[in-house]
Amino acid sequence: MAPDGQTIAPNVYDAEPIPEAARAEIDRLLSSGDLFRYTAPQDAPVALLEAEFAALLGTRYALAVSSCSAALFLALKALDLPRGAKVLIPAFTFAAVPSSVVHADCEPVLVEVGENYRVNMEDFAAKLPGAGAVMISHMRGHTSDMDAIMALCDAAGIPVIEDAAHSLGTVWGGRNIGTIGKVGCFSFQSYKMVNAGEGGIMITDDPEIAARAIIMSGAYETNWKKHPGLSNSCAHWQNKLPLYNLRMQNLSAAVIRPQLPLVAERVEKGRANHDHVAARLNASAHLSVPDPLGPEVRAPDSIQFNLSGDWTDAQALGFQAASKARGVAVQVFGLSEGNARAFWNWQFLGDQPELPQTRAMLMRACDVRLPTRLTGPELDYIADAIVEAAAEARV
Ligand SMILES: *Cc1c(COP(=O)(O)O)cnc(C)c1O
Secondary structure, eight states: OOTTSOOOOOOOOSOOOOOTTHHHHHHHHHHHTOOSTTTSSSOOHHHHHHHHHHHHHTOSEEEEESOHHHHHHHHHHHTTOOTTOEEEEESSSOTHHHHHHHHTTOEEEEEOBOTTSSBOHHHHHHHOTTOSEEEEEOGGGOOOOHHHHHHHHHHHTOOEEEEOTTOTTOEETTEETTSSSSEEEEEOSTTSSSOOSSOEEEEESOHHHHHHHHHHHHOTTTGGGGSTTOHHHHHHHTTTSOOOOOBOOHHHHHHHGGGGGGHHHHHHHHHHHHHHHHHHHHTSTTEEOOOOOTTEEOOOSEEEEEEOSSOOHHHHHHHHHHHHHTTOOOEEGGGSTTOTTSGGGOGGGOSOOOOHHHHHHHHHEEEEEOOTTOOHHHHHHHHHHHHHHHHHHHO
């Protein structure tokens, strides 16, 4: 509350604070100067992070790198696809995803996404034949039908990479998101569940993929010996693959490690916050929050909802302005200038076939951050502001 009794709009921009426990380790690293992951003979912070993250997700191998984008790129390279291979991606994702495909000398094929933010399975099945790989981006943590996707891809022998950048803690049918496909990739960028400013990690159960990614991430000479359980595979690939040097450094791991034990609590809080605001928005005649699919238990730190009914672009822009006037920034994905999540802004891809379903969704889908630290009154402030702004825009 402000001194005059008015509630101040909550700050949703700040990232999660870093636990106090990180300080001692950061001080130790600063005084020793031991920042490179491969200097210490064992137990470097990055190596410990990899072991802890693999245990948390229940997977055999983890490789920490400089970003989720780097992890997606390495995952594609580790699949050893022929140059120009087609890689299916959802048309609703962050520009980093088609960028990683281009970077790996592959060709992205954009698949339609419905108004529930999930892959349109009819379009997916139609575009799958001949694909070299599939990269499923769980955009804003919304999980597409992984059972249907895996059934089609397994039948066709096509590997699936999960872009779980924003899905840490999401569960599908009892399985952790990121462990369903051949490779899962996560982000530690500041606006994700774990904040290291920058950073990413890839997980896999496949020793050949792990070994290839480790070498290409920059484990030159025999540095790969510091990755447990992969000696045969790494020895085989040493000097046969290029080194892209996308390693994580120890300071990042020192910031990330003390946050891992907090993930479960953040996930639970984030889901409760989201569902509270979603119920409030769904009570408005002008707004709707799509339900998750049956097997999905979500881990949101933001909320997406649709302007439902016959909204004009002018009304949608009026809604954005009316929310902003109340101190709550709402982005309509397709109406915010140059949005990196709108496929028509990915000009680096050249001409692409039109995607009418995804375009229609993006023109009415709204995005609001809901950091897990928000309190009940702050969540109510946000929900009130959005509901009132929608009513105002529709008169
Ligand atoms: C954040 C994000 C990325 C990119 O992650 P970086 O670590 O910033 O490279 C990719 N995909 C999705 C869905 C994201 O949310």
